[in-house]
Amino acid sequence: xxxxxxxxxxxxxxxxxxxxxxxxxxxxxxxxxxxxxxxxxxxxxxxxxxxxxxxxxxxxxxxxxxxxxxxxxxxxxxxxxxxxxxxxxxxxxxxxxxxxxxxxxxxxxxxxxxxxxxxxxxxxxxxxxxxxxxxxxxxxxxxxxxxxxxxxxxxxxxxxxxxxxxxxxxxxxxxx
Amino acid sequence: xxxxxxxxxxxxxxxxxxxxxxxxxxxxxxxxxxxxxxxxxxxxxxxxxxxxxxxxxxxxxxxxxxxxxxxxxxxxxxxxxxxxxxxxxxxxxxxxxxxxxxxxxxxxxxxxxxxxxxxxxxxxxxxxxxxxxxxxxxxxxxxxxxxxxxxxxxxxxxxxxxxxxxxxxxxxxxxxxxxxxxxxxxxxxxxxxxxxxxxxxxxxxxxxxxxxxxxxxxxxxxxxxxxxxxxxxxxxxxxxxxxxxxxxxxxxxxxxxxxxxxxxxxxxxxxxxxxxxxxxxxxxxxxxxxxxxxxxxxxxxxxxxxxxxxxxxxxxxxxxxxxxxxxxxxxxxxxxxxxxxxxxxxxxxxxxxxxxxxxxxxxxxxxxxxxxxxxxxxxxxxxxxxxxxxxxxxxxxxxxxxxxxxxxxxxxxxxxxxxxxxxxxxxxxxxxxxxxxxxxxxxxxxx
Numbered sequence: 001x002x003x004x005x006x007x008x009x010x011x012x013x014x015x016x017x018x019x020x021x022x023x024x025x026x027x028x029x030x031x032x033x034x035x036x037x038x039x040x041x042x043x044x045x046x047x048x049x050x051x052x053x054x055x056x057x058x059x060x061x062x063x064x065x066x067x068x069x070x071x072x073x074x075x076x077x078x079x080x081x082x083x084x085x086x087x088x089x090x091x092x093x094x095x096x097x098x099x100x101x102x103x104x105x106x107x108x109x110x111x112x113x114x115x116x117x118x119x120x121x122x123x124x125x126x127x128x129x130x131x132x133x134x135x136x137x138x139x140x141x142x143x144x145x146x147x148x149x150x151x152x153x154x155x156x157x158x159x160x161x162x163x164x165x166x167x168x169x170x171x172x173x174x175x176x
Numbered sequence: 177x178x179x180x181x182x183x184x185x186x187x188x189x190x191x192x193x194x195x196x197x198x199x200x201x202x203x204x205x206x207x208x209x210x211x212x213x214x215x216x217x218x219x220x221x222x223x224x225x226x227x228x229x230x231x232x233x234x235x236x237x238x239x240x241x242x243x244x245x246x247x248x249x250x251x252x253x254x255x256x257x258x259x260x261x262x263x264x265x266x267x268x269x270x271x272x273x274x275x276x277x278x279x280x281x282x283x284x285x286x287x288x289x290x291x292x293x294x295x296x297x298x299x300x301x302x303x304x305x306x307x308x309x310x311x312x313x314x315x316x317x318x319x320x321x322x323x324x325x326x327x328x329x330x331x332x333x334x335x336x337x338x339x340x341x342x343x344x345x346x347x348x349x350x351x352x353x354x355x356x357x358x359x360x361x362x363x364x365x366x367x368x369x370x371x372x373x374x375x376x377x378x379x380x381x382x383x384x385x386x387x388x389x390x391x392x393x394x395x396x397x398x399x400x401x402x403x404x405x406x407x408x409x410x411x412x413x414x415x416x417x418x419x420x421x422x423x424x425x426x427x428x429x430x431x432x433x434x435x436x437x438x439x440x441x442x443x444x445x446x447x448x449x450x451x452x453x454x455x456x457x458x459x460x461x462x463x464x465x466x467x468x469x470x471x472x473x474x475x476x477x478x479x480x481x482x483x484x485x486x487x488x489x490x491x492x493x494x495x496x497x498x499x500x501x502x503x504x505x506x507x508x509x510x511x512x513x514x515x516x517x518x519x520x521x522x523x524x525x526x527x528x529x530x531x532x533x534x535x536x537x538x539x540x541x542x543x544x545x546x547x548x549x550x551x552x553x554x555x556x557x558x559x560x561x562x563x564x565x566x567x568x569x570x571x572x573x574x575x576x577x578x579x580x581x582x583x584x585x586x587x588x589x590x591x592x593x594x595x596x597x598x599x600x601x602x603x604x605x606x607x608x609x610x611x612x613x614x615x616x617x618x619x620x621x622x623x
Contacts (some may be wrong), residue, residue, distance in 0.1 A: 046602075048283075054196070083196040083259075085283045093202050138205035149204065151287040 003031045005068040009038045023124040027162055046132035051088035052080040053099050060097045070134050073099035091133035098130035107152050122156045130147050135171040179205035186210045187217040188232035214238035227300050231258045233267050241271055253303050255296045283334050323506045326496040335488045340366035347483050348461040350490030352596045353540030356461035363459055364417040373414030375409045380422030381613050388430050398447025413456040424464035435479045495533040507546035517557040526560045533567050536595025584619040
């Protein structure tokens with residue numbers, strides 16, 4: 001597999017980015033490239049005080065370097081798609097771009113003490129999940145697979161960071 | 177059901193809504209399509225079926241409510257989920273009244289959407305299973321068990337078809353062994369109550385107190401031995417059909433209780449106070465002349481008129497001899513399968529004997545005769561000597577010298593002479609009917 005380009009949107013702590021890049025490289029057996037920061041003002045919707053993830057995908061796509069297989073935006077902003085109240089992330093199914101947010105993965109949002117380790121794990125799982133969609137994977141019934149859908153942040157904790165054997169074979173075996 | 181087998185149609189005039197939902201459901205693996213207005217939706221619905229249709233209630237031209245009505249015209253089981261803004265909740269409620277599965281307000285909580293679609297699929301699967309099971313029941317409950325092509329039997333089947341779909345009380349008249357229960361089952365199987373139970377009650381086989389308890393049920397401690405509360409057959413038949421066999425033998429007291437239930441559709445269990453409402457259809461059968469019983473004061477006139485709404489007279493076998501070969505071969509086939517015996521036919525002389533016999537015990541006696549012949553006979557066919565002595569004219573000495581052997585043989589003889597008419601046999605033997613039933617049971621005479 002070639003390279004997955006990572007784009008911080010607005011502000012993302014460097015440690016978080018480093019952990020995420022390492023995790024993606026390890027799990028997807030690929031290289032990662034960190035691109036310059038992207039501003040998100042164009043995706044902001046004042047009425048909802050949230051950022052439209054579909055608009056962000058549209059802004060990410062032209063930034064993808066020619067040698068990169070996929071481009072992944074990472075943000076701490078609260079994302080939405082027009083019909084839903086929020087999303088953890090969005091991806092183009094069998095496309096090139098995906099975006100993931102840590103905003104609703106934070107324990108503090110649910111009145112619990114902050115847990116940076118758990119937050120990093122959740123972000124890595126959601127990033128792999130959205131990247132899985134760009135490789136054509138749909139949601140998986142296997143509760144341990146990273147492609148299993150998660151509606152709540154706690155649901156994410158139940159699944160693994162990795163793809164189940166079937167999903168891996170379907171999406172990545174021909175790539176590697 | 178795999179998600180790829182589930183079709184979802186999204187109908188919304190806003191492109192972003194269509195696109196968002198399309199992507200959301202695609203990630204779950206569903207077969208998803210979109211339509212931007214009612215006309216496009218109807219076109220797509222006519223071309224292919226969808227399990228779930230998400231409808232925006234406010235659209236230019238035909239709105240969601242009207243579209244839902246149109247969808248129902250060609251798929252009354254379609255699951256419609258209404259998408260609405262807060263301002264149009266009233267309309268969404270109207271949509272629910274017209275059969276929508278549920279409604280969601282924009283923007284939708286992802287968790288709500290996931291659960292809603294999951295529940296909708298569950299409902300759709302259950303509905304499909306329900307249709308499949310009903311079809312299966314219908315297949316199984318055809319009139320195929322009733323064998324007979326003679327004009328009298330054709331007339332009976334016509335009557336069954338006429339009355340089955342109505343909720344009318346039916347009285348089946350016929351000698352013992354003519355197949356009254358089979359006709360009752362056919363009526364039930366072709367009625368709108370077929371998905372509920374058919375509960376048979378043999379009114380002639382039980383002593384008064386037992387029949388009462390069997391019909392009405394009892395509370396714990398209602399009488400000695402009533403250790404538990406027990407539901408009666410009236411309760412068990414709720415929604416279905418109550419088949420009262422040998423209805424002419426019900427005691428006067430139980431007749432009165434039964435009349436009250438038929439009139440009020442409610443009763444209390446023995447020893448209980450709770451009023452239980454029931455809804456059942458009555459099909460009854462008798463081999464007695466009930467009109468005569470009414471004249472003699474043995475049967476309540478008011479109950480007689482309640483029960484005698486639609487009568488189906490069953491001809492005795494001797495009046496439809498043309499059916500004997502058909503029935504005999506049907507039983508040969510049935511017992512050949514049951515006994516795994518390679519007997520496929522009946523010899524010409526055996527068939528002549530069967531056709532010439534009067535069959536006082538009617539179809540039941542014929543069936544018993546064939547069953548016996550299948551046991552004693554050997555392939556390839558049933559021969560005259562395999563038939564019971566009363567049919568082939570040979571005498572038979574009862575086996576055994578004990579008093580019980582003689583009693584059994586005598587009871588059997590009388591029963592055969594009367595064509596298994598219990599009342600008549602009991603009169604000849606000078607014992608009561610319950611005692612006769614007990615002796616039949618004790619000596620295993622029916623088997």
